[in-house]
Amino acid sequence: DIQMTQSPSTLSASVGDRVTITCRASQSISGWLAWYQQKPGKAPNLLIYKTSILESGVPSRFSGSGSGTEFTLTISSLQPDDFATYYCQQYNNFYTFGQGTKLEIK
Amino acid sequence: QVQLQESGPGLVKPSQTLSLSCTVSGGSISSGGYYWSWIRQYPGKGLEWIGYIYYTGSTYYKPSLKSRVSISLDTSKNQVSLKLTSVTAADTAVYYCAREERQLGRSVDYWGQGTLVTVSS
Numbered sequence: 001d002i003q004m005t006q007s008p009s010t011l012s013a014s015v016g017d018r019v020t021i022t023c024r025a026s027q028s029i030s031g032w033l034a035w036y037q038q039k040p041g042k043a044p045n046l047l048i049y050k051t052s053i054l055e056s057g058v059p060s061r062f063s064g065s066g067s068g069t070e071f072t073l074t075i076s077s078l079q080p081d082d083f084a085t086y087y088c089q090q091y092n093n094f095y096t097f098g099q100g101t102k103l104e105i106k
Numbered sequence: 107q108v109q110l111q112e113s114g115p116g117l118v119k120p121s122q123t124l125s126l127s128c129t130v131s132g133g134s135i136s137s138g139g140y141y142w143s144w145i146r147q148y149p150g151k152g153l154e155w156i157g158y159i160y161y162t163g164s165t166y167y168k169p170s171l172k173s174r175v176s177i178s179l180d181t182s183k184n185q186v187s188l189k190l191t192s193v194t195a196a197d198t199a200v201y202y203c204a205r206e207e208r209q210l211g212r213s214v215d216y217w218g219q220g221t222l223v224t225v226s227s
Contacts, residue, residue, distance in 0.1 A: 001169070034213040043202055043217035044153070050211050087153060091206070091213045094166060095145070095155035 002026055002090050006098030012106040017078045021101045023088035025069040032092035035064055035073045038085045038100075047086075048073065078103075108132040110203050110218035118197075118225050124190040128203030128218055135184055136161050139209035142186040144177060146199035147220070154199075158206065159186065193225045 036044035
């Protein structure tokens, strides 16, 4: 199994801040990395796939980067609607999700 | 617009079989290029992939669950089904059906709303 280690588990930030969430895979996943946003009581929502491709309709303040085993999700200027939980997912070999990062208002 | 809707019992007794259905609208499960998954989320956070099925009927399961899981397609009803046998309290979770767009590599682009299944006597 490929393990995904996501950090931090909790992140406190303010509107307008730039934030970065990191995801590390236990082996190379050839860029097959997606990021999801989840709000309470809702299903996850796809933000980014194939490491850096923005899903249609997702604001451009979201971006993804990385290669090999290290990946990041960056939100350039936090908006009130962005406070949620974020998950990374590898889909190179079946699926594995990171543990999640809860983005809280400071 | 593709929509997925899970249905099934919300309470299952230990050692029994959990059975859920996912009705897909706005698209055919027989279309090539899509994998239909079941994913669960434990109370608290963690997401766990259970398995998926291709339109051909080929199935792929998480190795640690393989002995207890079965996923199937009912093309006449446009439904994807999940069966999980010998359940325990550890199987209590919100169960999602989901679609992966494999041809463009978009991973899981549509999710159902999820259904909570509690395993308890």
